[in-house]
Amino acid sequence: MDDTPPVILGDAPGSFPHTVLTERHPAIIEQVRAAVPYGPGQRAALDALLHECTKGVVEPLPDGAHDRNRWQDWGIADHTGQPWTDAPWLWAESYFYRRLLEATGYFTSGAWQGIDPFRPAKLAELDSPETDEELAALDDLAALSPDERDRALLHGSLWGNRADLGFRLSTADGTSPSGTPPLVADDSGALWSLLPPGRTAPLLCLIADNAGRELVPDLLLIAHLLDRGRVARAVLHVKPYPYFVSDATPADVLDAVRRLGQAPGAARAYGDTLWAALTDGRLTIRAHPFSCAPLPYEEMPDDLRAELAGATVTILKGDLNYRRLVGDRRWPPTTPFSDVTAYFPGPVAALRTLKSEVITGLDPDTVAALTAAEQESWRTSGSHALIQVRG
Numbered sequence: 001m002d003d004t005p006p007v008i009l010g011d012a013p014g015s016f017p018h019t020v021l022t023e024r025h026p027a028i029i030e031q032v033r034a035a036v037p038y039g040p041g042q043r044a045a046l047d048a049l050l051h052e053c054t055k056g057v058v059e060p061l062p063d064g065a066h067d068r069n070r071w072q073d074w075g076i077a078d079h080t081g082q083p084w085t086d087a088p089w090l091w092a093e094s095y096f097y098r099r100l101l102e103a104t105g106y107f108t109s110g111a112w113q114g115i116d117p118f119r120p121a122k123l124a125e126l127d128s129p130e131t132d133e134e135l136a137a138l139d140d141l142a143a144l145s146p147d148e149r150d151r152a153l154l155h156g157s158l159w160g161n162r163a164d165l166g167f168r169l170s171t172a173d174g175t176s177p178s179g180t181p182p183l184v185a186d187d188s189g190a191l192w193s194l195l196p197p198g199r200t201a202p203l204l205c206l207i208a209d210n211a212g213r214e215l216v217p218d219l220l221l222i223a224h225l226l227d228r229g230r231v232a233r234a235v236l237h238v239k240p241y242p243y244f245v246s247d248a249t250p251a252d253v254l255d256a257v258r259r260l261g262q263a264p265g266a267a268r269a270y271g272d273t274l275w276a277a278l279t280d281g282r283l284t285i286r287a288h289p290f291s292c293a294p295l296p297y298e299e300m301p302d303d304l305r306a307e308l309a310g311a312t313v314t315i316l317k318g319d320l321n322y323r324r325l326v327g328d329r330r331w332p333p334t335t336p337f338s339d340v341t342a343y344f345p346g347p348v349a350a351l352r353t354l355k356s357e358v359i360t361g362l363d364p365d366t367v368a369a370l371t372a373a374e375q376e377s378w379r380t381s382g383s384h385a386l387i388q389v390r391g
């Protein structure tokens with residue numbers, strides 16, 4: 001008998017996935033209408049999408065859509081004609097963003113083609129005083145030992161997933177509101193042992209999550225690993241089109257690198273390192289179509305599998321990538337991380353703050369302590385994080 005736990009659906013009223021589909025998605029449509037002066041055609045299409053995803057059923061992509069075949073492969077026929085909440089949650093969320101961009105004219109020729117509806121919010125975050133503070137904190141890293149710097153930059157990237165003041169060691173080391181340790185799993189020792197100084201690690205793949213205040217510390221970590229000789233080359237995987245509101249695209253990488261290059265102090269040196277690495281090929285930006293797929297990584301296509309097989313380690317950032325890495329299922333939290341990622345074509349690490357119910361790889365005492373202190377809220381509050389590695 002197959003005892004794989006069920007895929008998470010959005011069909012239970014009151015559940016977090018149901019709320020995302022029925023409340024958050026309509027709010028995102030409103031946010032897009034408010035942020036960009038779209039014309040009557042785009043506004044009518046956004047209204048139609050709002051009606052469809054709250055009161056209607058999943059509709060197909062328009063005839064002639066460039067990626068119709070791809071969405072056929074990604075299972076659209078199984079869900080068209082059904083309420084959005086009946087589809088796997090991951091599938092419905094991914095398809096929502098594809099349809100949102102359709103409504104704004106992102107994929108069709110005309111003035112709105114290629115315009116990111118979330119860019120105003122992304123730029124505001126990049127230009128915020130909080131980003132200034134985080135970049136200024138980089139000046140303090142010079143006083144640390146190399147190992148302490150490794151840790152600070154790793155934790156900056158980790159907690160950046162919460163868009164937090166991640167460089168501050170005190171914050172990273174703080175306690176969650178209930179007093180339980182912020183890290184529910186910490187395999188950072190295994191991660192560092194995969195990346196010894198001396199450029200013996202030929203290739204790091206980092207599968208990014210959000211732009212702005214998460215992407216900046218991800219880029220700082222990459223710059224640091226290149227400078228420290230812990231990796232010879234890095235590939236940064238981002239989304240080919242705007243996705244899940246704040247997910248990073250190639251344009252967002254350029255905005256972040258430019259922000260670093262214009263900053264004072266140590267931040268600028270990191271920006272210079274990144275600029276040099278991009279221009280000499282030590283850092284490559286990749287936007288594979290599968291990065292926006294509504295599917296777990298277990299179903300990745302052969303070309304991506306071959307690419308990730310060549311990495312010394314692949315680091316996946318964030319909650320959504322974690323869901324896709326382990327499968328968006330109701331795993332018992334003590335299910336071994338190494339079991340659920342055994343299919344991955346090479347060593348893999350997850351850096352994630354906990355923002356959805358999926359979790360694996362915890363020891364029973366940790367689960368008991370978290371549940372005693374916080375009931376189930378530790379799974380979704382973003383107060384906890386993990387570093388999990390399968391070597």
Ligand SMILES: O=P(O)(O)OC[C@H]1O[C@](O)(CO)[C@@H](O)[C@@H]1O
Pocket residue numbers: 020024093161209210244317318319320321323355356
């Ligand atoms: O930015 P992250 O860390 O991937 O988080 C995105 C998260 O947003 C949600 O989809 C809710 O919209 C989470 O459950 C999801 O995993």
